[in-house]
Amino acid sequence: MSPLPNEALEVDDLLAPFHAAETPRERWVIGTEAEKFGLTRDGAPLQYEGPDGVHEILQEFVAKHGWTEQREYEGAPLIALRRGGASITLEPGAQLELSGAPLDTIHQTCAELRGHLAELRSISEPRGIQWLGLGFHPTASQAELPWVPKLRYGIMKEYLPTRGAMAHDMMRRTSTVQANLDYSDETDAFRKLRIALRIQPIVTAMFANSPWLEGKATGERSHRARVWLNMDPDRSGLLPFVWGDSPTYAEYVQWALDVPMFLVKRGKKVHRNTGQTFRSFMDDGFEGLKPTMEDWETHLNTLFPEARLKKTLEVRGADSQPQPRICALPALWKGLLYDPKAMDAADDLTASWTLESVEAVRPAIAEKALAADLDGKPVLEHAQELVAIADAGLERLGNLDGRGKDERVHLRPLRELLDAGECPADELLRNVGETPSVEALVEHAQA
Secondary structure (H helix, E strand, O other), X not given: OOOOXXXXXXXXXXXXXXXXXOOOHHHOOXXXXXXXXXXXXXXXXXXXXXXXXXXXXXXXXHHHHOOEEEOOOOOOOOOEEEEOOEEEEEOOOOOEEEEOOOEOOHHHHHHHHHHXXXXXXXXXXXXXXXXXXXXEOOOOOHHHOOOOOOHHHHHHHHHHHHOOOOHHHHHHHEOEEEEEEOOOOHHHHHHHHHHHXXXXXXXXXXXXXXXXXXXXXXXXXXXXXXXXXXXXXXXXEOOHHHHOOXXXXXXXXXXXXXXXXXXXXXXXXXXXXXXXXXXXXXXXXXXXXXXXXXXXXXXXXXXXXXXXXXXXXEEEEEEOOOHHHHHHHHHHHHHHHOOHHHHHHHHHHHOOOOHHHHHHHHHHHHHHHHHOEEOOEEHHHHHHHHHHHHHHHHHHHOOOOOOOOOHHHHHHHHHHHHHOOOOHHHHHHHHHOOOOOHHHHHHHHEO
């Protein structure tokens, strides 16, 4: 039971969001979040303010398509929209994100995404704005990008570079696609989390889609993955405690308690608080403030491991993609983690992988993606095995669209690349080249 507003927050109270999120299997749904970069007519990165800036685009969503404005407090800048169970939000460098509604099938997810992109095109095309589904901005320097005026972003801007050399790149020059999955109880949550952390680097390799930096090829397949290796180690990575025997909500809470905070927010007033862990905040308070459950949930949102537990299990390690492959990401995870036989197979396949071996391969995956080696064989082979497991899982789940096709159809773009031994970046470099033009990017990487 959560504490009343005038009661002190106890450690046991911090378990409540996880228990409240537990969902019976028959009610499991899946949500998908996908980010994208905007380019103006002349190929410059989209700004927040000004004519044809992303602020103006958000206003057009409200006026033309029935979205509702979301602000951090009355009079605050417009930084998000909501409609039904979906939202449109902004990352720090004005990357535009659709946070999709929790839906029953990947068919519905794809329909939602197509609808969103159609609305976005109706607003963007008259302005000459194009959108790219890539994991790292292919042309922009840091100096060319805006800072979105969200309260926590200003604090992250100052603090995170003290914890990782590529923090600003993470904030403003990366884009991802992630899936959000349900769990039924503590055992199910941590079995899924453990499997997800084991295979997340393999998924990163499958979806590697960021070969350029400031208009030139880096020699890597996922520069975004490289960036995440140079981020705040306190709040990112593969969560070593989850790899042990029978991890629990309590262990997750203990980890989160010792991660430094960003801020304490009270209305429109922000208290910068980067020098204190949440544990210390609970023990000692901060500037006369005592923690609330809202503070705790805000803190959970500032933790960035490759897979994280909140009201859903979020799998977060893939580069963003053009539309057909966006649908492949939630399809892959649903097939692996929502079908019991598939989850058993994924667990068995990865049971011998150690934290040390998976951690060690991450730099090679950033560079070579599917050509890296793990556990004595190429990552490509592991990827093909995982997709086969997910394919069988989706077939057993048997969710059909109006044409009688099950959700395996959404894995097809991924399977075709793997059959050719390629990740998306390999295809991009072949079709676009090492120094991408705006025209070629729009043709081959359009969101």
